Amino acid sequence: MNAPIWQKPDSVIDPQLMQFLAGEDVVLDRELFAFDIEASQVHARGLARIGLLSHGDADTLIAALGELRDDFNAGRYRLAAPFEDGHSAIEAWLTERLGDLGRRIHTGRSRNDQVLVAQRLYLRDRLQRLAHQVHALAALCLRRASDDASLPMPGYTHLQRAVVSSTAMWWAGYAETFYDSAALALRTRDWINANPLGTAAGYGVNLALDRDYTTAALGFDRLQVSPIAAQLSRGKYEWQALAALTTSLQDVRRAAWDLSLFGSTEFGFVRIEPQFTTGSSLMPNKRNPDVVELLRAAPAVALGAMNELAAISSLPSGYHRDQQAGKAPLLRAFAQGLQSLQVAEALLAAISWNAGAMRAAIDAGMYATDIAMELAQSGVPFREAYARAANPQLWQGRDDPEASLAARVSPGGAACPRLDVLRSRLAQLASAM
Incomplete structure (x- = not known):
């Protein structure tokens, strides 16, 4: 593994402990790498906006980061074990190609907000x-x-046949x-x-970062203040x-x-x-x-x-x-x-x-609720209608599932599915995507 970006001249790095600390981060960061590059490009432009980089230097960094992204997407660059994580890999790649300019990309940020x-x-x-x-x-x-x-088809409750x-x-x-x-x-x-970009390690930095710019440039709806x-x-x-x-x-x-x-x-x-x-x-x-x-x-x-x-x-x-x-x-x-x-x-x-x-699979008992509804509509109190409809003799001769469905007129029921309402909702949702 390459030396970590946080290593100091007097620090001792134990390779086994470094492997434990890094874990599988560098492999996992392949999923995040393109997003890390995108945010780094915006960060570079943000540094130029407050005078910490010239706009020419920012252009150079942004172009180099675009090259890294293209190489990564094409498989020419592989994010792998020599690096502690994707953040370290980006800085190392920039430094190798741009020297001290590459080392300036981390100004005003931490790996935490990165x-x-x-x-x-x-x-x-x-x-x-x-x-x-x-x-x-x-x-x-x-x-x-x-x-x-x-x-x-049968409708089930409790995994038992219930209604049509x-x-x-x-x-x-x-x-x-x-x-x-x-x-x-x-x-x-x-x-x-x-x-969250610009919050650094969780306490801000001594720089007047243009966080409103990075919010807009990255397409965020709001700043995490x-x-x-x-x-x-x-x-x-x-x-x-x-x-x-x-x-x-x-x-x-x-x-x-x-x-x-x-x-x-x-x-x-x-x-x-x-x-x-x-x-x-x-x-x-x-x-x-x-x-x-x-x-x-x-x-x-x-x-x-x-x-x-x-x-x-x-x-x-x-x-x-x-x-x-x-x-x-x-x-x-x-x-x-x-x-x-x-x-x-x-x-x-x-x-x-x-x-x-x-x-x-539709049996006669599945029409019992229809019978209870019919009796209730004729003026029989529902609880009495319910009791009468429990009599299997009233189920005899019921064998018309289409008629049962046609009688289900409550909104959302088989005879009144209101599919137009659902179509409208889906169309509205699609417009918000």
């Missing part, structure tokens, strides 16, 4: 991606609610819940969109971002559970395409819904990351090295979570319904 701003830009980007992906899931479900509008439902109602339910989660992702994106607040937000903002991710993945898990049941031989309601299944190494007859099952587990990684962050965030104010341990679970959760959402979209787009099996 990682804060890089991670903030990363979170903003990933929450934006999350919102787009979950919005796409909502739009898919809404389209299928229209396409599958005429297919009756429809595939359109199933799709509309997930369309709205995915909409809610996409909206939450956007609100969280806006909530965390605050600029207090340096202490910036440090206190570390872990807090990441936890909320993970909460938004977890909420979306919980929706996926519930849909995956439905498909696990509906796709089983015992139900037979839905066909899961072969590309979403695997085989058994022993039993030639098996076709296992492994994709569905892994989607059921998708929230676990994000929930685990939230627990890890909660465990290390019980700290007093100021920076503490414990907080480094929150980086790995955060990056891992977003990488796996966004992939799971993409797979879920492909899966849901491909499923098909077995109309005959669903109709066959």
